[in-house]
Amino acid sequence: MIAAYKNSPFMNFLIILTLIVGLLVIVEISLRVLFGFGNPLVYIPDSDCGYLLAPNQTVRRFGNRIEINQYSMRSPAIAPIPPTSTLRILLLGDSIANGGWWTNQPDTISEIIARLLRQKNHSNVEVLNASANSWGPQNELAYLQKFGHFGAQILVLLINTDDLFAKIPSSLVVGRDRNYPDRKPPSAIIELCSRHLFPVAKFPEIETQTSKRGDIVGDNLEAIGKIQTIATSANAQFVLAMTPLLREISDRSPRDYEIQARNRLTEFTQTEQIIYLDFLPIFNSIQQPTNLYRDNIHLSPQGNQLVSETISLLTVNS
Numbered sequence: 001m002i003a004a005y006k007n008s009p010f011m012n013f014l015i016i017l018t019l020i021v022g023l024l025v026i027v028e029i030s031l032r033v034l035f036g037f038g039n040p041l042v043y044i045p046d047s048d049c050g051y052l053l054a055p056n057q058t059v060r061r062f063g064n065r066i067e068i069n070q071y072s073m074r075s076p077a078i079a080p081i082p083p084t085s086t087l088r089i090l091l092l093g094d095s096i097a098n099g100g101w102w103t104n105q106p107d108t109i110s111e112i113i114a115r116l117l118r119q120k121n122h123s124n125v126e127v128l129n130a131s132a133n134s135w136g137p138q139n140e141l142a143y144l145q146k147f148g149h150f151g152a153q154i155l156v157l158l159i160n161t162d163d164l165f166a167k168i169p170s171s172l173v174v175g176r177d178r179n180y181p182d183r184k185p186p187s188a189i190i191e192l193c194s195r196h197l198f199p200v201a202k203f204p205e206i207e208t209q210t211s212k213r214g215d216i217v218g219d220n221l222e223a224i225g226k227i228q229t230i231a232t233s234a235n236a237q238f239v240l241a242m243t244p245l246l247r248e249i250s251d252r253s254p255r256d257y258e259i260q261a262r263n264r265l266t267e268f269t270q271t272e273q274i275i276y277l278d279f280l281p282i283f284n285s286i287q288q289p290t291n292l293y294r295d296n297i298h299l300s301p302q303g304n305q306l307v308s309e310t311i312s313l314l315t316v317n318s
Helices: 002-006 009-035 109-119 137-147 161-165 188-196 204-210 216-233 246-251 256-272 279-284 301-317
Strands: 043-046 050-053 057-061 064-068 087-093 125-131 154-160 237-243 275-278
Touching (some): 009 188, 050 137, 087 109, 087 137, 109 301, 125 137, 137 154, 154 161, 154 216, 161 216, 161 237, 161 256, 216 237, 216 256, 237 301, 246 279, 256 275, 275 279, 275 301, 279 301
Parallel strands (some): 087 125, 087 154, 154 237, 237 275
Antiparallel strands (some): 043 050, 057 064
16 A cells, blocks of 8 residues: 555655755755855936945855945945045946956955055055946936035046947836846746846837937036036046947957047047046057957956056056
């Protein structure tokens, strides 16, 4: 009787079900522990900035720690105003400054700059990292207008060539675009499947809202000028730095409109007397500049190091 029960279809079903559940549990735990799936950074919509990283969150993705403070910065928690003996630098930027999931917290540009300055006898230094993926000058201006400059003595705006064509801020992507989730997924397995097995959803209304006819480059130059005005009004040194796209390196195949926008930016910085750090000639001056990139836009650890060293030298000498 017992042997018959053990060989019954129901018992076989229970064994198979147990094995499947056990395998799913192992996969779920492995995806969470080894890769950080199931625990992505969460975003919040913002009527001014478009979107912000949700404050006060720490996650680990693909072995990299990502810490977001109370002001949606990729930085540890800070006081609103620094002690009088502290050199505070505010870095504004997009995914290049932020570092994304592919950069460990200590390897972000802001953290490297802080370490380099401490090695140069600036023992009390903070480099704040106010950034988010796909931000442009208009997002960064809105952040500065919303939160202030936090008593920073130096304000560095780090952009890339694409940012000259950045559209107006929009919060429509939050909770709709899978790169800007507004909540944690039910499981790591579900997140993995949604990211890699299903096609990217398109939302025409987002494109409609963010598209704007007229002089987009001019709008972004105007935003940069307003950021400079805020810094100057606060008696802070303003530095504009721009990294090139990979296709601009070594005269590969930059597009005509990018060359024209770059020329406009150079003329603008000269007219407005902005300290402008153009990384295009700097990148082209080294051997194998392609090693500075992890893709067409974002920098490799070597690229982050070069950018950090150059900015830190400029801030020391300014």
